[in-house]
Amino acid sequence: NAGVTQTPKFRILKIGQSMTLQCTQDMNHNYMYWYRQDPGMGLKLIYYSVGAGITDKGEVPNGYNVSRSTTEDFPLRLELAAPSQTSVYFCASSLQGADYEQYFGPGTRLTVT
Amino acid sequence: GENVEQHPSTLSVQEGDSAVIKCTYSDSASNYFPWYKQELGKGPQLIIDIRSNVGEKKDQRIAVTLNKTAKHFSLHITETQPEDSAVYFCAAFVSGSARQLTFGSGTQLTVLP
Numbered sequence: 746n747a748g749v750t751q752t753p754k755f756r757i758l759k760i761g762q763s764m765t766l767q768c769t770q771d772m773n774h775n776y777m778y779w780y781r782q783d784p785g786m787g788l789k790l791i792y793y794s795v796g797a798g799i800t801d802k803g804e805v806p807n808g809y810n811v812s813r814s815t816t817e818d819f820p821l822r823l824e825l826a827a828p829s830q831t832s833v834y835f836c837a838s839s840l841q842g843a844d845y846e847q848y849f850g851p852g853t854r855l856t857v858t
Numbered sequence: 859g860e861n862v863e864q865h866p867s868t869l870s871v872q873e874g875d876s877a878v879i880k881c882t883y884s885d886s887a888s889n890y891f892p893w894y895k896q897e898l899g900k901g902p903q904l905i906i907d908i909r910s911n912v913g914e915k916k917d918q919r920i921a922v923t924l925n926k927t928a929k930h931f932s933l934h935i936t937e938t939q940p941e942d943s944a945v946y947f948c949a950a951f952v953s954g955s956a957r958q959l960t961f962g963s964g965t966q967l968t969v970l971p
Contacts, residue, residue: 749901787862787947787961788902803958804859835901843959844890844951849901 747771749850751836757856758826766821766853768836776839777819778803778847779811781832788835793843794819826857860885860952864962871938872970879965881948882930890951891924891931892959897944905946906933938969 752767770777775796780788790803794813808830810822819838823830833854837847861884871877883891889910894902908915908922908931915922921934935942948962 785867785963787864787949787963788959789961790958793958837901843957844953846892846904846907847959849903851899851901 749836749838749848751834751850751853753853754851755854757858758823760826760828760857762826763822763824764826764855766823766834766836766855768819768821768850769817770819770836770838770848771817772838772840772848773816774838774840774848775816776842777813778837778839778843779809779819779821780835780837781805782835782852783832791821791834795842823855828857831855831857860888860950860960862948862950862960862962864948864965866965867963868966868968870968870970873938873940875938877933877935877938877942877967877969879933879946879948879967880930881932881950881962882928883950883960884929885950885952886926886929887954888929888950888952890953891922892949892951893920893922893933894947894949894961895944896947896964902947935967938967940969940971943967943969 749770778793779791792811794800836850839847864881892907896902924931949959
């Protein structure tokens with residue numbers, strides 16, 4: 746059981762470039778989440794999904810897009826990267842809703858310059 | 859929406875002493891309160907959680923207390939060890955339309971040998 750895996754671990758983007766952060770879980774969890782973590786701050790929810798084909802916005806969705814075509818995968822797309830998107834991004838999953846244990850991936854550190 | 863405040867932001871204790879981290883929340887409809895531990899370079903991991911129908915919960919050296927009237931909850935770690943050094947996040951979940959966790963800003967705990 747690998748749990749939640751994320752790729753890449755690190756990435757540097759130039760302003761205006763686009764990229765996709767990959768997230769895969771092998772626990773057959775219905776719920777998946779994308780968070781961003783800025784220095785000295787807690788985690789902020791970007792998007793979440795309650796199952797394949799269903800996604801919804803979190804607290805800070807602007808500048809991001811997601812899709813959920815399978816139970817296992819939940820990629821996060823950054824279009825037209827901006828310096829404000831420099832952050833550490835965590836993907837997480839849970840068997841039931843957000844009021845149950847969430848399992849986090851190791852994170853992707855993204856720098857936009 | 860929900861607002862979670864966490865104090866202190868940094869905490870240093872001697873090995874063997876106790877550590878207490880406090881969080882307050884704003885929405886009285888919150889009914890689930892997890893604590894996550896984040897070690898350097900890793901994703902957060904759940905260490906203990908409590909639901910609003912319970913006032914206290916213990917798991918070996920870790921305990922969480924909840925005061926619904928005052929809208930605050932605390933993490934207590936007894937007999938601290940160097941491996942307890944990490945960043946700890948509290949969070950609150952509001953049942954109803956939001957259905958997402960709101961995290962505190964984190965506490966960097968350092969256990970001095």
